[in-house]
Amino acid sequence: MHRPPMPDAEAALADELSAVRPDLSAAYAAGLPGARAAVLTRLWRALAHEPMPWIARRETGADGLTLHLTDGRRLHGPRADPYATAAYVTDVTVDDGSYERSYDRPALLMTALAVPHAPAFAAELDDSVASLALSRANQPAADREPVADWEWEQRVVDGHPYHPNCRSRPGFSVAEQLAYGPEHRPVVELALASVDDCLVRGEWPKWLRDEDRFLIPVHPWQAAHVLRLPPQEVVPAHPLMSLRTLALPDGPHVKTALSTRLTSSVRDISVYSIETSATVSAFAEDMAARTDGLLHVTRTLGAVTAHSPDLAAVLRESPEVYARPGERVLPVAALASTELPRSPSWLADFTRLALGVCLRLLDLGVALEAHGQNLLVVLSATGAPVRLVYRDLADIRVSPARLGRHGIPAPALSGRIVTDDETTLRRKMFGSLIGGTLGATAGSSAVLREALETVVRDLPRTPDLAALLDEPLPTKALTLMRLSPETPGDIWAWLPNPLVSP
Structure with a gap:
């Protein structure tokens, strides 16, 4: 050695x-x-x-x-x-x-x-x-x-299940990791930057206004290292899995800009995502209503930017609002930290729920990026998976052509979120849901194969399901992307399909 x-x-x-x-x-x-x-x-x-x-x-x-x-x-x-x-x-x-x-x-x-x-x-x-x-x-x-x-x-300690940079935090000192990392369970004091010239979508709450000025929650790392803000009024919050998104004391979650590379991406908030936030939220809420109550989407309550990706914030509902008495709602990535008896029947039930809902939406014209951080599962009092909650709509994909085939008006959107390309739509959903969420929940090819084989025979036979049954599975080539800084956008790899591979 x-x-x-x-x-x-x-x-x-x-x-x-x-x-x-x-x-x-x-x-x-x-x-x-x-x-x-x-x-x-x-x-x-x-x-x-x-x-x-x-x-x-x-x-x-x-x-x-x-x-x-x-x-x-x-x-x-x-x-x-x-x-x-x-x-x-x-x-x-x-x-x-x-x-x-x-x-x-x-x-x-x-x-x-x-x-x-x-x-x-x-x-x-x-x-x-x-x-x-x-x-x-x-x-x-x-x-x-x-x-x-x-x-x-905060129970998700190891980060991304498949990315070698699962806990890479360049630019963070040890003290800052302990002070801001969700797995370290801190209370983070968000600075409130006062700005008068802002782009606002939705309703920005009164408690985040100072007469005619807007108060934008700023992550303390961003305040110290990027914006160089002087001492500000602060509000305490609990960091969530993504580190830059935090739970506020009164319930809503706030996504803050954080201009450093965590895992793969620089976590600022584009002006484009603020501009489209209210439209995307209303559209996603309407689409979720077409899943017979099996999916909820956390609504964007308000979004604001000082015309800069480095100073912006998004307020959205807590997933907890979709849990009934006795139920729990948790990110799929946190399932590994539970004491649930994740038997083959439990995994099949969860796979049937998640794959059925995501295939239904994909057929209608919406590809969710349903990885273990964005996708949450509602568990009954006995631990059974009963519904899903999806959050963070910035990276979904919407197909006007598919929507039109179902008589659904396309939202007034443009830019990267809109595409009719079949490959792009399927990669977005299959790569995140199967190559990420279901694969990580199963923990091995053999267990994933058993769950999928149990479920797919009962699902509606759509062209997307046919592609799932017959083709290798796409996944983001996360390491090659880090080794290819000159190549913009996603690079894809193809994984052995447990449904067709020995």
Whole structure:
């Protein structure tokens, strides 16, 4: 095993932690091997399935998977289950024909590969491992079930189930991670920036107005590092899964701009999304009403921007408003933190609900980005999945042609949200729901296959279902996208379809 000194981010975080939270230092150090394996497993999945231009071919044998690089080197590791969520990759071997080295640290493996843009991505991987170890080190014993919606959100410790940058937080100090990361359970004080010239959609509440001026909630990281705001009036809030979205004391959620890269994207709020927010919200509410009560959409209550993606905010309903007495509503990503007996029958029921609703909407003309953060499930008192809630409408896709076939007027929208391209629509929904939500909930190809086989035979035979049954499944090539900064937009990979693959 090739074991050079601790990578920079791991060591730097350890040094900072010894100064700000020395009580966590031992748990952090103990958690590093598990965090490395978790990130390395995600990276190996990407190398096994994404269309890397420097991988010539892949060869599966009895002893695992071998990747043949275009420069003649070979990488060897275990077989890669594209839907596995457990950390099962502890090292990957690089063979250059004369010497073999095994790497247990994803950043060092990426550095050794020396492919285009590897150094920058290696730094992100390094940061992801360190931040993940910190997140795991600061967890209390789960002595009670969450009560408030934000408590469910804060149980998601490991971040994205398939992205190697699952916990990458560049630009955040250790103190800031502890102060703002939802898994660390802080109360965050949002600054209220007073602005007189704003674009507003919906109703901006009176408590966020100062006579003729608007008060825009600003994340404290944004206030300190981007806007350089002087001390402001503040309001306390609880951070949710996305870190930049928080639950306010009186219930609504507020999405704030956060101009740093978390996982994949810079989390500002475009002026376009503010301009279209009220129209998209009203349209999505109407479409949800066509699902026989099986789907609710959190309404956008108000949205405001100071004509800048760096200073904007969106207020929307809490998903809790759609839970009846005795029910719980939680992000699908938080299911892994529950004590629910997720039996094959439970997973089949959830798959039937989620896939049925999303296929119905896709047929009507709306492709949801139904990943585990945007999609929430309402559970009965006994834990049965009974309804869905969807939030954050900025990245749905709407097909005027499909809407027209069903006699539904198209909303007055333009820009990226509107498309009639069949491939784009199916990628949006299948890639997020099956390649993300259902795959991660199942946790393996075999379990996912069983759930899908149980469900699909009873679903209406639409062209979209036919594509699902017969074609490989799309997923965003998240790692290739990070290694391709010169390529705008999404890059896609194709995963083995558990319904058609042995």
